[in-house]
Amino acid sequence: MSLPTRRGVVAGSLALAACTRASADAPTGPLPPLKSLASFPLGVCATTEQFDELGWTELVRTHFDRVTPEWEMKAEAFARPEGGYDFGRADRLADAASTRGLKTFGHTLVWYSQVPRPFQALDGDRRAFAAAYRAYVTTAARRYAGRVVGWDVVNEPVMDDGQGYRDCLWRKNLGMDYVRLAFEHAREADPEAVLFLNDYNLEQLPKKRADFLRLAESLLKAGAPLGGLGTQTHIPADLKPGRIAEAVRELGVLGLPVHVSELDISLTRGPGPLASRSSLEDGQKRLATEVVQAIQDLPPAQRWGLTVWGARDRDSWLRRTPENRGPRPDAPLLFDDEGRPKGVAHAVAAALKG
């Protein structure tokens, strides 16, 4: 997801007042366990530390089936700069999830934005690079074989502007074969996990979605073990109705499981500066409903599920600014800062009931 635009910053500052006023979306009574209402798995991103919080853990165990590590299973978390690996935090997260009856979905093996430093030194030496690439992917995938139900094997391979595929060190040394090889190496190491291609803005940028689908089709044609398609769905609360339904429907055309993999619905990044808090909260409810219905409209075998990118608003990455310029106002998730269900959580429950 790109950094906030100027419009987004302006909206954010204007929305600041909206976010600090008492919300019209005040918590509205008890919520049935969402996972008990769903015809597909519900997930949430998680960090090792969050499992140390009783409130967070109880909220997640009540409503969700699955966790996606927000950070611990990324290269910057487990690949040591000097070479080698430190899987300590990822192991603790996978163990914490498992002991609490939660499944784990691995995220992410290969990402343009996180290339372990040792690969820089191999840049240009295709043979050595390819050998190190295979060792890297198989080491991580083998470690969690039997402990994760699936992986985002390659994350964000497509350019935003409809100009095809991202340049990155992986592609520079292996060509676009880096994608197919990642899937093959992951399958070699883990015969069971469902292997996903994952990207963002697929609901907002039809050309990007077309490039994403073209890549998926090419993987299938090459016999790569592509097992599913992930659409992150980081969206603004004023997103045009129907965009999500159209994207999920199109992604479903290949017959593979579809994962809405990182849902958050921002009140401050993207919405126009004049949008009122209540209209944005209504937008959140409408869009969350559209997500659930879009997944329900898929054949059951294709409903990999819905993962929200955080449980409580204060857990959201959207509340943290990259430059750590202090918290940024937003309320993009199902539960408020205290873990109470918001109107959007009740809208999800109603949609899950069908």
Ligand code: XIL
């Ligand atoms: C984000 C995390 O939520 C942040 O904590 C971290 O600082 C940056 O990465 N798309 C992805 C996720 O695939 O891995 C990103 O997660 C959000 C965008």
